[in-house]
Amino acid sequence: KAGVTQTPRYLIKTRGQQVTLSCSPISGHRSVSWYQQTPGQGLQFLFEYFSETQRNKGNFPGRFSGRQFSNSRSEMNVSTLELGDSALYLCASSLQQRNTEAFFGQGTRLTVV
Amino acid sequence: KNEVEQSPQNLTAQEGEFITINCSYSVGISALHWLQQHPGGGIVSLFMLSSGKKKHGRLIATINIQEKHSSLHITASHPRDSAVYICAVLPYSGGGADGLTFGKGTHLIIQP
Numbered sequence: 001k002a003g004v005t006q007t008p009r010y011l012i013k014t015r016g017q018q019v020t021l022s023c024s025p026i027s028g029h030r031s032v033s034w035y036q037q038t039p040g041q042g043l044q045f046l047f048e049y050f051s052e053t054q055r056n057k058g059n060f061p062g063r064f065s066g067r068q069f070s071n072s073r074s075e076m077n078v079s080t081l082e083l084g085d086s087a088l089y090l091c092a093s094s095l096q097q098r099n100t101e102a103f104f105g106q107g108t109r110l111t112v113v
Numbered sequence: 114k115n116e117v118e119q120s121p122q123n124l125t126a127q128e129g130e131f132i133t134i135n136c137s138y139s140v141g142i143s144a145l146h147w148l149q150q151h152p153g154g155g156i157v158s159l160f161m162l163s164s165g166k167k168k169h170g171r172l173i174a175t176i177n178i179q180e181k182h183s184s185l186h187i188t189a190s191h192p193r194d195s196a197v198y199i200c201a202v203l204p205y206s207g208g209g210a211d212g213l214t215f216g217k218g219t220h221l222i223i224q225p
Contacts, residue, residue: 033212033213035213037154042215042216042217042218043199043201043213043215044215045212045213045214046212056212058212088154090156092156100161101158101161102146102158102161102213103158104148104155104157104158105155106153106155107154107155107156109154
């Protein structure tokens with residue numbers, strides 16, 4: 001059974017650009033959550049999608065957005081990149097929303113220069 | 114505001130020692146997760162708890178809902194247990210506004 005796949009693994013972007021990250025959940029999982037990890041703030045919740053709808057959203061600016069497709073694959077987009085957006089972005093998939101075990105991908109390491 | 118505190122922040126122990134990592138949180142929760150993160154970033158979910166105790170191999174996790182406290186124990190520790198251990202809590206659903214809130218992690222090093 002394939003795990004959670006995130007692409008790309010590494011990315012370098014310039015300030016002001018935008019970026020799209022992809023997450024393919026475990027087959028059959030309908031919930032995908034996104035997290036940002038930085039040395040200063042640790043892990044922080046970005047948003048959760050279930051059945052193509054955003055169900056929860058963390059405390060991040062509107063530059064951070066996402067969507068989920070009918071096959072449960074999810075993308076997150078960050079527009080007008082800032083140096084502080086440099087981080088490891090992790091996604092996790094779950095069978096259902098809330099109170100179910102989460103399986104994490106390897107993450108996408110984004111560097112903004 | 115939901116806060117998750119872990120202790121200790123750093124822990125170095127000898128192979129074979131019994132390890133305990135603690136997690137305290139401030140709000141009512143639906144579930145608590147213990148996660149393991151190795152260098153390179155990948156995160157593995159170790160346990161999800163809403164009450165009582167769970168055991169998997171040499172790992173044991175307990176939770177006391179009344180005291181808002183959980184512990185992760187490692188018996189017969191081994192150098193391959195060296196990693197960052199992260200506690201995360203899922204608050205009670207209050208209109209769907211919250212996802213997991215994470216502790217800062219405990220950096221564990223097991224020396225041979």
